[in-house]
Amino acid sequence: MTVRLYDTQAQTLREFVPGDPSNVTVYVCGPTVQSGPHIGHLRGALSFDILRRWLTHRFGRVTFVRNVTDIDDKVLANATDDEPWWALAYRMELAFTRAYSAIGILPPTYEPRATASVPQMIELIDRLIAEGHAYPAEGSVYFDVRSWPSYGELTRQRPDAMESSADADAGKRDALDFALWKGAKADEPASATWASPWGAGRPGWHIECSAMSRRYLGPEFDIHGGGLDLRFPHHENELAQSAAAGDPFARYWVHNGLVTVDGQKMSKSLGNFVLADDALQGRDPLVVRYALGAAHYRSSLDVAGRAFDEAEAALERIRSFLDRAERVVDISADPDGVLPDAFAAALDDDLGVPQALAVIHETVRAGNAALDAGDADAASRAVRAVGVMTGILGIDPRDPQWRTGGDPAEASALDSLVQAMIAQRAQARAEKDWTTADRVRDAIAAAGIDLEDTPDGTHWSIHGR
Template sequence: MALRLYDTKTQTLRDFTPLRPDEVGMYVCGPTVQSSPHIGHLRSALVYDILRRWLTYRGLRVTMVRNVTDIDDKVLVNASEDEHWWALAYRMELEFSDGYRALGILPPTYEPRATANIQQMQELIARLIEAGHAYAASDESGDVYFDVHSWPTYGALTRQDVDMLEDAGDADPRGKRDPRDFALWKGHKPYEPESASWTSPWGPGRPGWHIECSAMARRYLGESFDIHGGGLDLRFPHHENELAQSSAGGDGFACYWVHNGLVSIDGQKMSKSLGNSIYASELLSTASPLVVRYYLGQAHYRSTIDYHDGSLREAEAALERITGFLERATRRLTGTRFAATEAIAIPSEFAEAMDDDLGVPQALAVLHDSVRAGNAAIDSDDLSAAASALGAVTAMTDVLGINPSSTAWNGSEDAANTATLGRVIEALIDQRQTARRERDFTTADRIRDLLASSGITIEDTPSGAHWSIDG
């Protein structure tokens, strides 16, 4: 089955065919670093991490670009006398990076900052002016605007009639020919810091938000590339304006538009005005990063996630079932001829789910079915089936980035502590086994109770005693 993705522009499921064989160019709108990352930022980044991992598993070499918008109206507004705009932007960028890293999100191939691509933005603006699709403001403010009526297909991404749109609120309308025209370049204002201004053919100023992504996508991926991703809230005006200005500038731009759903809180839209935003640091303080990754990644990427009390507990319970099986199967197979098995391909049902518009919920169902089958195989002492299940579960969790045994989730210190704990437990189990052989049941029961009080469960089997840590 070929990979199919839902293309927001055509509003259809389309077979994915990359522009170049075995290669994929993907641009994802990254953060505007004016404040701390929230749960929605993490969810969006995770969606495209999973897509990237799946494309890689399918044998494609992925070039992924995720930008950083470090100059913007909001960045300037949130700066202060004690913290310059560029210092605020960098501090927030580091917070985003920390959140991505905590969730095991792979770093992008390129992560360009807007401020490092001003020349490319000006070049695109100049092309648009020359082609008659942009103009300098009539009030000599230094502003430059995109003429939405000059581009016949404006509104194609979101299927809107340009004459029915509300005014673009990204700049003072005085210099506009039409209130729906949007800013490509913003002339410097007296109350803005000089450091937030660059020289240009139209006067000192800074780029508009939309032109930034068009210029960076072109610089790092070329005139045409495969996938453009971002949150559903970016479809309009940001992505609509990107598509219009890039196309009007002569670029093919994105072949597929992919948008992830948003996150609500107890059924309400998350927003600062409602005071219900959950920030990344808060979320990561309530559960392990692996649990958070599982929670944010388990729903279909186009659906809305509703966060509520108990959400993380449900994810934690699901992960405990996976972890428990992996640990149990590894212990049971140690020392047998099934201990070192060759890498096992993921089940076809899992692949079919992932190929069908990244159907993670269905893929997770296959994963948990394999866990149940593996536990049943261990119960019946079918070591061959247990080994197959262990290989399949390992492969599936690796693809999704949720393998609890992966080094991504186990630092060297944690691994050393786990190994030490394991040796202590094994020694106590050996003592218990010796006591049982010598019919010293008082000592055997005392050791069992000691382990149980510490959350360690002993499972006596025909092949010996095995232990697991309770969830």
């Protein structure tokens, strides 16, 4: 077993060797909750959900931390008199949680809010000042970029070639220096300030993740993840300040690619900004999960209508095979399948989901062929293998989380009604009353229900499920 991941800092594939093989540790930059989630947020969270599931399969335990940035310039800017910043942040946090849950993203082991770790941030800033890598200025504190010779190592840039920080000057010694602590401003609410040795204020964005990852995972952990757009300046600054404070920090850096819409970068100015709620509206959440997770996590993902159509068709092939196979194959006595070597090899090789999906669909084709040939043993092996593979990727259509109308009484009542209509149709066909048989069939179809006539009877399913 060798898991390889592309390390953004090394810019190469590396064998993944966790510091503690019995507990893989992962920190992923979560959302800044100034507004609701879009499909880029979903794609990023899903990429690391799949990685987490695979590492759990390989190593047994993963401690997974994803933070919530609930204090930030953008959060304050979007607050109103009727909805203060903390209320806005919480409402948007709930929106992210709902969207993540809708597509089956597992909840993190810990999900710390930045506002709950301010004392740890102050302590880290104090260490940086003591080490000579930060300095107070007019109520704020800045990281001294020139004091850290390794600055730029994550993105392989030299400081002289970098753009300056967006922070207001306010006593900065160098344009590249960035804020660790932001002094209180007269136009910002007093509720958005904390006491500190340098005066009232609030933490800068970058120091938040360094402090939270250290608090929940220790000074060194296995994987730091996030979107490719966070490499600079956010992750570059995180690495610099943590290393300058004496922490080994992340052993591997993993970044997911970004989202385009019909070939264009997703952007509010272009009017192609797709919110998570819009993507989920009227769609099976499993289809959305499949569509957003089907491409390699490091690639740019183009989300257009056809992507969801292709995902729906692919899932229907899987679902149809499972339904067909389980009507003739009893796997209850031995439900666990054998994971195909090709599937495992694909995910071991930098989380090759496209190749892993290809193995699933090839197994589906082989399973259908086995059913056609009456080979129950081969069909049984296929259906169990498909079950274990789709389970690892979180796309098993049989998982209860994907069932609509989860009330068992409602499902039973629907089954009784459909079975009664199937019996009426069967009786009409036996009596050669084709008009009645067609009328019953059309009524069933109009309700969005598909029928499949087989040698062992007629079976029904909701169309597209």
